[in-house]
Amino acid sequence: MAQAAVHSxxxxxxxxxxxxxxxxxxxxxxxDNAPAWIAALRETGAASFAATxxxxxxxxxxxxxxxxxxxxxxxxxxxxxxxxxxxxxAPLLKDSHRIVLVNGRLRPDLGTPLxxxxxxxxxxxxxxxxxxLATVGSLAQSPLLALNCAYMxxxxxxxxxxHRDIARPxxxxxxSAGNSPAVYPRVLYRFGENSGATLLERHAGEGMxxxxxxxxxxxxxxxxxxxxxxxxxxGDAVHxxxxxxxxxxxxxxxxxxxxxxxxxxxxxxxxxxxxxxISSSIGGVYMLKGRQSxxxxxxxxxxxxxxxxxxxxxxVIDDQARAVFQGKIHVHRPAxxxxxxxxxxxxxxxxxxxxxxxxxxxxxxxxxxxxxGATAGMLDTDALFYLQSRGIPAAEAKALxxxxxxxxxxxxxxxxDVRALYAARIAAWLNAPVEEAAA
Amino acid sequence: xxxxxxxxQTVAELDRKYEAGFITDIETDLxxxxxxxxxxxxxxxxxxxxxxxxxxxxxxxxxxxTMPEPQWAKLRIPAIDYQDAYxxxxxxxxDRPKSLDxxxxxxxxxxxxxxxxxxxxxxxxxxxxDAVFDSVSVVTTFREKLHSAGVIFCSISxxxxxxxxxxxxxxxxxxxxxxxxxxxxxxxxxxxxxxxYIPEGVRCPMELxxxxxxxxxxxxxxxxxxxxxxxxxxxxxxxxCTAPKRDENQMHAAVVELIAMDDAEIKYSTVQNWYPGDExxxxxxxxxxTKRGICKGKRSKISWTQVETGSAITWKYPSCILLGDDSVxxxxxxxxxxxxxxxxxxxxxxxxxxNTKSRIVSKGISAGKSDNTYRGLVRISGKxxxxxxxxxxxxxxxxxxxxxxxxxxxxNRSPSATLEHEATTSKVSEDQLFYCRSRGIPDEEALTLIVxxxxxxxxxxxxxxxxxxxxxxxxISLEGSVG
Numbered sequence: 001m002a003q004a005a006v007h008s009x010x011x012x013x014x015x016x017x018x019x020x021x022x023x024x025x026x027x028x029x030x031x032d033n034a035p036a037w038i039a040a041l042r043e044t045g046a047a048s049f050a051a052t053x054x055x056x057x058x059x060x061x062x063x064x065x066x067x068x069x070x071x072x073x074x075x076x077x078x079x080x081x082x083x084x085x086x087x088x089x090a091p092l093l094k095d096s097h098r099i100v101l102v103n104g105r106l107r108p109d110l111g112t113p114l115x116x117x118x119x120x121x122x123x124x125x126x127x128x129x130x131x132x133l134a135t136v137g138s139l140a141q142s143p144l145l146a147l148n149c150a151y152m153x154x155x156x157x158x159x160x161x162x163h164r165d166i167a168r169p170x171x172x173x174x175x176s177a178g179n180s181p182a183v184y185p186r187v188l189y190r191f192g193e194n195s196g197a198t199l200l201e202r203h204a205g206e207g208m209x210x211x212x213x214x215x216x217x218x219x220x221x222x223x224x225x226x227x228x229x230x231x232x233x234x235g236d237a238v239h240x241x242x243x244x245x246x247x248x249x250x251x252x253x254x255x256x257x258x259x260x261x262x263x264x265x266x267x268x269x270x271x272x273x274x275x276x277x278i279s280s281s282i283g284g285v286y287m288l289k290g291r292q293s294x295x296x297x298x299x300x301x302x303x304x305x306x307x308x309x310x311x312x313x314x315x316v317i318d319d320q321a322r323a324v325f326q327g328k329i330h331v332h333r334p335a336x337x338x339x340x341x342x343x344x345x346x347x348x349x350x351x352x353x354x355x356x357x358x359x360x361x362x363x364x365x366x367x368x369x370x371x372x373g374a375t376a377g378m379l380d381t382d383a384l385f386y387l388q389s390r391g392i393p394a395a396e397a398k399a400l401x402x403x404x405x406x407x408x409x410x411x412x413x414x415x416x417d418v419r420a421l422y423a424a425r426i427a428a429w430l431n432a433p434v435e436e437a438a439a
Numbered sequence: 440x441x442x443x444x445x446x447x448q449t450v451a452e453l454d455r456k457y458e459a460g461f462i463t464d465i466e467t468d469l470x471x472x473x474x475x476x477x478x479x480x481x482x483x484x485x486x487x488x489x490x491x492x493x494x495x496x497x498x499x500x501x502x503x504x505t506m507p508e509p510q511w512a513k514l515r516i517p518a519i520d521y522q523d524a525y526x527x528x529x530x531x532x533x534d535r536p537k538s539l540d541x542x543x544x545x546x547x548x549x550x551x552x553x554x555x556x557x558x559x560x561x562x563x564x565x566x567x568x569d570a571v572f573d574s575v576s577v578v579t580t581f582r583e584k585l586h587s588a589g590v591i592f593c594s595i596s597x598x599x600x601x602x603x604x605x606x607x608x609x610x611x612x613x614x615x616x617x618x619x620x621x622x623x624x625x626x627x628x629x630x631x632x633x634x635x636y637i638p639e640g641v642r643c644p645m646e647l648x649x650x651x652x653x654x655x656x657x658x659x660x661x662x663x664x665x666x667x668x669x670x671x672x673x674x675x676x677x678x679x680c681t682a683p684k685r686d687e688n689q690m691h692a693a694v695v696e697l698i699a700m701d702d703a704e705i706k707y708s709t710v711q712n713w714y715p716g717d718e719x720x721x722x723x724x725x726x727x728x729t730k731r732g733i734c735k736g737k738r739s740k741i742s743w744t745q746v747e748t749g750s751a752i753t754w755k756y757p758s759c760i761l762l763g764d765d766s767v768x769x770x771x772x773x774x775x776x777x778x779x780x781x782x783x784x785x786x787x788x789x790x791x792x793x794n795t796k797s798r799i800v801s802k803g804i805s806a807g808k809s810d811n812t813y814r815g816l817v818r819i820s821g822k823x824x825x826x827x828x829x830x831x832x833x834x835x836x837x838x839x840x841x842x843x844x845x846x847x848x849x850x851n852r853s854p855s856a857t858l859e860h861e862a863t864t865s866k867v868s869e870d871q872l873f874y875c876r877s878r879g880i881p882d883e884e885a886l887t888l889i890v891x892x893x894x895x896x897x898x899x900x901x902x903x904x905x906x907x908x909x910x911x912x913x914x915i916s917l918e919g920s921v922g
Contacts (some may be wrong), residue, residue, distance in 0.1 A: 060511055064850075333839065348854035351821065359860065361845040362513075366836035366866040374860040376851040 019053040025077035025182070026150050035127045037134050038152050045149025048139035055143050064324040064356040065266055065295040070238065074180060075210045077151065079103055081178015085110055088175070092200050092230065093417055096169040103176060104154030104183035117164035118197070123155040123186060132218055132246065133157065133188055144240050144266075148214045151184035158199075162192030162220070169198040169226075169418075174213075176205030176237065183209070188216040191223035191251070198226040198415065203233050213241035219251035221275075228418050229257035230425070231265065235290070239265040245282075249275035256413060258422050259294055260287040260429045266295040266324075273300070273307040273335070281310035283413075285406050285422065287429040288321035288353075295324035300342075302335035302365075311342040314409045316402050317353035328360035329370050336365050342372035347379065347405055349398075399430040473522045476500060479627055482527050486596045486630070489603060499616035499626035506620040512754055512783040513812045513844060516725070524690065526628045526661070588644050590674075591636035595663050598634035605636060609667055613696040613731050613760070621692040621727040621754070625661045629694070632663035637672035637703070646902055648677035664695040668703035670736065675706040677905055689714075691750075692727045701736030701763065706744070708901050709757075710909055713749035715916075720779025720808075723751025730757035734766030737792075742769040744900045746909040747784060748916040756814065758787035761795035761823075768797040771897040773909070775890075775916045776809030776841070785815035785846075790823040790856070799830040802894050805841035806917055812844040817860075821852040832862040835893055837886070837917070887914040 023046050034042070054070070055062040083102050088110060091098060099120060100110035106122055114120060126133070139146040160166060174185065189199060203211060211233075219225045231239055239262045245253050259265055271280040286294050300309035309329065317323045329340035346355035359372040379401050387397035406426050413419045471478070479500055483493040508516075585592045591602065599606050616626035637643055668674055678695075691713065697705045707730075716723025726749075732741035743757040759768030770786035788797035797817065805811040817828045834843035845862045867889050875885030890913055891898070898906055 063848075336839070346851070348851065348856075351854055352852070353854060355849075355851045357847075357849040357860075359845075359847060359849075359862070361834070361862060361864055362842070363834065363836065363844065363864050364839075364842040366839045366841075368836075368864060368866075370862075370864045372845075372860070372862050374847070374849055375858055376849065377857040378854040 016050055016053060019050045021072040022054070022147060023049060023150055025072070028078055029151070029153060032153065034124060034153065035129075037129050038124070041134065041136065041149045041152050044136075045139060045146045045152070049143055049146040049150055052140060052143045052146070061297065061326065064322070064326075065293065070210075070264070074208065075182035076180055077182045077184075079178045079181035081176075081181060083110070083175050083177045088173070089204055089232070092171050092202060092421055093169055096171045096200065098171045098173060099156075099158070100173045100175065101154070101185065103178065103181045104174075104185045106154075106156060114170070115166060115168065117161040117195075118166060118170065119159040119161070121157045121159070123157070124153060126157065132190075132216060142242065144212055145214060145242055148184045148186060148212050148242075151212075152186055154183065155186035155188075157188045157190060160189075160191045160195040160197045160223075163194045164192070165195065166197040169200050169415075171200040171202060174201070174203045174211065176207075176209035176211070176233070180208040181210070182212070184212045186214045188218065189225070189227070190218045191220060191225045193220040194222040195220070196224035198228070198418070200228050200230065200418070202230040203237075203239060205233055205237065207234070208236040209233065210238045211241065213239075213243075215241065215243040217243065217245040217253070219245065219247045219253055221249040221251060223248070223251045225251070225253045226414070226418075227253070227255040228413075228421075229255070229267075230421065231257065231259040231262060232425075233261045235261060235263055235292075237262045239267070241266075242268040242270070244270040244272060245280060246272045246274060247278045247280050250277040252278075253280040254412070254414065255282040256422070257282075257284040258286070258425050259284070260425060262292065262294065264293050266297065268297045269299070271298070271300040271309050273302045273304065273309060276304045276306045278304075278307045279309075280307070281312070281412065283310070283312040283409050285313070285409050285426065286315035286323055287406070287426065288315065288323055289318040291320050293322040293324075295326070297324075298327040298342075300327075300329045300340060302329070302331045302338045302340065304334055305336045305338070307335060308339040309341070310412075311344075312409055312412070313344045314346070314406050316347045316349055316406065317355055318349040320350070320352040322354045322356070324356050325374070326358040326360070327372065328362060329372070331363045331365050331368050331370065333364045336367045338365060338368040338370065340368065340370035344374045345405075346376040347402065348376060349379070349402075403427065403430055472525055474524075474526055474628070478526055482628060482630060485527060486599075488596070488599055491603075491607070492599050495611070495616075496627050499623050500628075502617060503620065503623040503627055506623055509619055509621070509754075512814065513810065513846070514752055514754060514781050514783050516752060519690065519725070521624075527630055584644065589638045589641055590643055591634065592647055593634055595629070595632040595634045595665065598665075602634070602636070605667065606634070606665070609696065609698055610663070610665055611696075613698060613733050614694050614729050618729060622694050622729040625663060625692045625694045625729070629661045629663040632665070632693070634664075635666040635674060635676065637666075637668045637674045639669040640671045641669075642672065643674040646675045646677055648679070660689075660691045660693070662693050664693070666696070666705055666707070667698045668700060668705050668739075670700045671702040672700075673704045675902060676708070677902060678707070678709045679712070679905075679908075690725045690727065693729070695728070695730040695757075697732030697741055699732065699734050699736060699739035699741055699766075702738045703736060704740040704742075705732060706742045706902075707732070707757070708905055709743075709745040709747075710901075710905050710912065711745065711747045711749055711753075712912055714751075715749045715780050716751040716778065718778050720751070723780070724749065726750035726753045726755060728755040730755065731760065731787075732758070732768075733760040734763050734768060734792075734795075736766070737763040738765045739763050740767040740769070742771075742900070743786065744771045744897065745773070745784075746898070746901070746905075746912065747772065747774040747782060748912045750782070751780060753780075753782040753784050755784045756786055758789070759797065760789045760791065761797065761826075762791045764792040765794045766792055767795070769900075770797075770799045770801070770815075771900045772801045773804070773894045773897045773913070774802070774811055774813075775804045775913060776806070776811045777916055778807040778809060780807075780809040782810070783812040783814055785813045787816040788818070788828060790817075790819045790826040790828070790853075793822070793824045794826070795823055796827045797829075799828070799832075800896055801832045802897055803832070803834040803843055803845075804837065804890055804893070804917070805834070805843045806837040808840045810842040810844070812846060814846040814848075816848040816850070817858060818850045819853045819856040819858065823853050824855050826853055826856040828856075828858045830858075830860040832860075833893070834862075834864040835890065836864065836866045886917060890917060
């Protein structure tokens with residue numbers, strides 16, 4: 001708390017200097033004839049970032065995640081690098097459609113055709129953007145988003161036509177390749193009125209990479225959107241993203257994310273319940289070890305009445321890893337009869353692991369039900385002892401307990417096959433420590 | 440909406456009363472307005488302080504000039520003109536009275552209106568009061584009885600002169616002057632306060648109490664409280680605050696430091712009823728208080744209980760540093776805001792020792808156009824094996840123009856620690872009100888009943904004398920808020 005007090009202005013000029021190396025590589029975008037709105041956003045983003053630089057732990061909301069070790073020199077914007085079709089990871093689900101991006105660039109040659117009712121438009125081909133694409137909110141508060149704007153080029157808009165139910169899931173695969181690429185993709189998933197679809201957004205790749213993603217999700221009236229993210233990158237990658245789900249009347253949104261591989265990460269989710277009768281939920285699991293750090297920062301914004309929002313997160317932290325959860329439910333004055341639920345539970349497996357949580361409520365309406373719960377602790381030694389007394393080796397017993405602890409978050413996922421994908425990631429992570437213990 | 444328009448109208452006609460909102464007409468010794476090194480020298484010389492104290496004040500003042508205003512709280516604080524206030528005000532014509540009979544009768548009248556029956560108390564075996572009128576401790580009762588038990592209970596300015604070693608050792612050891620801007624200002628200009636020292640193994644024979652009161656217009660009150668409980672001792676300390684009704688804002692930047700050694704226990708209870716401003720949000724006290732206790736010894740315990748009903752702005756986080764193994768920190772709070780009041784209050788529990796335990800129970804009640812925030816930190820260091828924390832924050836909203844917020848910060852570096860946090864937000868339900876109404880209980884009374892029930896968990900931790908007053912305050916604070 002006290003450390004947040006020093007919103008120091010005297011270092012501002014210093015930060016500005018620090019900001020420049022982050023912005024310099026954007027110069028290569030200079031002659032690319034981007035549509036006017038993109039050029040304008042780049043400029044706004046760059047100006048805003050130059051003034052703020054990266055957020056420091058002195059910023060409210062950034063106390064627990066320190067970006068200072070991140071250096072611009074470590075990454076290359078517009079890095080060369082490619083992936084051959086046979087080297088792509090197998091599709092998450094057998095019967096899914098696929099969109100592939102390599103280092104942020106759309107690669108239709110690697111993807112599959114999209115079904116009727118689904119339209120993919122590369123960002124750079126849009127000359128007259130809708131409002132939801134061209135507005136970004138306050139950049140001064142979000143330097144990473146400002147940086148994403150400054151590099152705006154890669155990305156697309158995916159439209160699900162109104163009144164269409166897309167049966168097979170669509171996998172969006174972000175691959176990183178080559179020498180430490182820095183990618184700044186920007187995507188918009190738009191669910192038309194009364195449409196429904198399942199999106200599987202997957203981030204994969206080997207070696208060092210920086211992903212700074214902005215994903216907008218729009219759910220028109222009565223739309224049903226399922227958005228499942230898999231961060232499958234390996235140990236050197238840095239993933240920062242902001243995802244904003246803007247829900248309109250009576251729509252239903254369900255999002256989930258899992259992370260285990262990245263060196264450092266921060267996923268921000270915004271749930272905006274713009275009209276009445278909306279249900280919007282976000283959940284996630286994290287599994288961290290070594291010196292990994294990850295931060296889930298969530299804001300559920302209730303603007304109108306009869307909305308329900310759920311935030312449900314769990315994670316395990318081993319070795320010297322650090323986990324952060326910051327969740328907030330903001331109920332605006334007109335949002336009567338709101339149900340807001342938020343929970344975060346962390347399991348610390350080692351003496352040096354660290355969990356920080358800031359579960360916040362900000363409420364301006366009187367007829368609401370909001371609650372949050374947060375716990376942090378270690379494995380129940382009694383349960384461990386019980387399992388061991390039944391002849392289960394300690395390491396296995398531990399894995400069993402962690403698995404059941406984490407799996408609980410998956411229960412709300414409506415598709416069995418997606419639930420199995422997450423369960424497999426939990427199992428894979430748990431196997432690693434078991435092997436180590438055996439060796 | 441839970442309450443009908445009709446009720447709302449009835450209630451709007453009720454004028455909110457602030458019963459302590461009178462001004463006592465007493466000649467006051469005022470230092471010139473403004474803040475500079477000369478004023479600090481003046482304060483120091485008026486109080487006849489030794490040189491080392493003045494030096495500490497000046498050091499704090501110079502540091503204060505470089506400090507930024509804390510910005511992180513969820514408060515709208517108008518820019519404060521530190522030069523437009525008096526930093527020293529003392530009632531004239533009193534040379535430390537020996538007994539109550541020598542005290543200005545007008546002063547006694549004031550306290551009577553406030554409901555501290557000094558005279559009666561002297562008779563009844565009860566509460567010893569160190570009454571602070573503006574900046575000078577006017578009278579201290581029960582001095583002798585406490586003295587025979589070995590307890591030191593005196594004003595801080597006396598302590599500076601009489602117990603310089605204790606003051607040098609402990610003052611600023613829990614809240615250093617570099618802590619935050621408000622605490623730093625206090626370190627520079629504090630004018631009075633209370634010093635309590637409980638020697639080893641002594642159980643303080645009575646509840647100690649200080650009543651603070653800001654009287655003079657445009658005076659800031661900067662009192663400083665220091666309580667040291669030696670090994671195996673126990674003390675319960677009560678603090679109450681009121682201020683007269685004035686249009687301009689007054690600032691109150693106090694510092695409270697508690698130190699508990701092995702097996703010692705300090706119980707600190709506050710009923711804060713500073714003037715909250717009128718219905719339009721004019722006037723009222725800015726209550727910027729730094730309260731912190733350190734459980735230095737093993738098995739020591741510090742318990743904060745607060746009932747916050749007044750002040751235009753409350754910025755206050757009574758905290759515990761749990762350094763000794765097996766030490767315990769507790770925080771029980773009821774914060775009520777109405778009209779345009781703003782409160783950002785909570786606690787910090789810093790677990791360092793093994794097996795340390797903390798418990799936080801916070802009840803926030805917002806009505807009118809007020810904003811009420813719970814902000815709390817629970818930090819478990821890597822060494823705090825098997826530390827435990829339990830936090831419960833409940834908010835109650837009355838009406839749809841107020842806000843209730845919960846901002847907990849939870850940091851855990853110890854795997855064997857157990858942390859639990861729960862929070863709920865609800866309203867006074869139509870069912871509850873209807874039930875009371877059907878039993879013939881009027882709305883206002885029903886509301887008080889329900890709110891008192893909501894706060895019970897905290898109120899029951901108050902000493903008897905305060906519990907009754909606190910319940911009454913709950914009723915007064917919520918007057919005019921039904922609807």
